[in-house]
Amino acid sequence: MDTDTLVSIGLTKGEADVYLTLVKLGNTSSGNIIKTSKVSRSKVYDVLERLKQKGMVTEVTKQNVRYFEAADPKRIIEYLQVKKEDIEKKITSSQKIVQELNKVRSLQLERQEVKVYTGIEGLKTVYNEILDDLKKGDEYLAFGVGEKEIENEEIALFIKKFHMKRAEKKVSAKIIMHPETRKKMEKFSKLKYYHYRFTDIKFPTNIALWKNNVLTLVWEDKPIVFVMKSKEVAKKYKEYFNDLWKSSHK
Template identity: 30%
Template sequence: MKKQAIINNLEKLGFSKHEASVYLALLKTGITSAGEIIKETGLHRNVVYSTMDKLVREKLVIESNKRGVKYFKASNINRILKEKERQFLLAQNIVPKLKNIKNKTGVDVLIYEGIDGFQTAHREAIEQMPKNKTIYVLMAGGKNFYEFMGQELKYFDKIRKQKNNKIKLLASHARESELETKKTKKRTNIDIKYLPIDFINPIGSSIYGNKVLLFIYTQNPIVISIDSKDVAKAHIEQFKMFWNNADKK
């Protein structure tokens, strides 16, 4: 892997650009003085010294003193893994507390645009969906849904199968030819009914637990995500009313 690629990956792990450069230089040179690191990195001496101090505080670099001269070396590289494990455990501990603080009666609204946004909205929804629960789809998008999901649909259905999430899908009769296909029939645990509507509605919705996704099926699709128990409950009641009066294929 090239040096710049390694620096980029270290930045993703939380290193600053200077920290990544200094850390790599220390790995390369072994025990060395700050002067050698300045030569190796080309960074200003003040930048190198302040960066080294921070890396020492974070225990990623070990500092020693020989005859009044400071020497530095990178600590065991597994220290990076241990630090990330510590941060992960901290996140696991704090996230439930943050959820308890969050206003339970509030409504969280997010807007996703484009095909990437369409796929992201579905991926997040299925990942957050409780096990053994039903997904309700009103005014299914038919070929538009398949086109926008692309290969992401395989991941979506894989997670859905693992969680045993059934889909109840309501569509207009105008979408029937788009849904009664081999592609749909290969997807397991889907129950479809049709409403006596002979036009294609460019707007649809899905309910995933307490999350409602509203779709606008234009060339550049838009998804509005509403996270609210009350809103989801109202949509499910509306869905069931339509479901009881719809035709099954």
């Protein structure tokens, strides 16, 4: 057997040379080991100590002289078995660490992100981005739709086109609004994948929900749109919306 095989299972070159020397010589002194293995005197005792720790070498002292002998070669299998068990323990520990690290990483990935859009053009930009983000089978939810976006012809036309394009993508929309807007919402009533209900609750802002996003539209002199990306926040809003949907009427 050459030393490469022993090195491949985890021994150093020096350990492999010394172990093979002991297998060939049997019980012998360090001087013979040095002479045969070519491992220097300054290193041989460290090598022998490591082999003893691995259970591959035994030592006895006779008349104040230290003698060394190779353990039964089956100790190589036992040594590898111990290494295997140690690796398995490390893998188990690593799996737990990986799970914890993934939790931390997920929190980083799910960090809240807020964008602000202002003015009519900002409003158009965010709705175009929503269209790009929505895919077939997704759901768009909104409540608090008010007078201003319906009365403003430019906005009303843009929103209608938004819903037409949304319907083309086969994205379902559910809208909750105040009864005061009923007549003005008739222009949207024939759109596909468009469902709406009414509630007597008046909302101070307009809210839209899709995927992990929450849009808040505030009407001042010019519209201001806040878009928050947060899985947890969106989940809470959707739960509230679904409860409100059940209690709303057609």
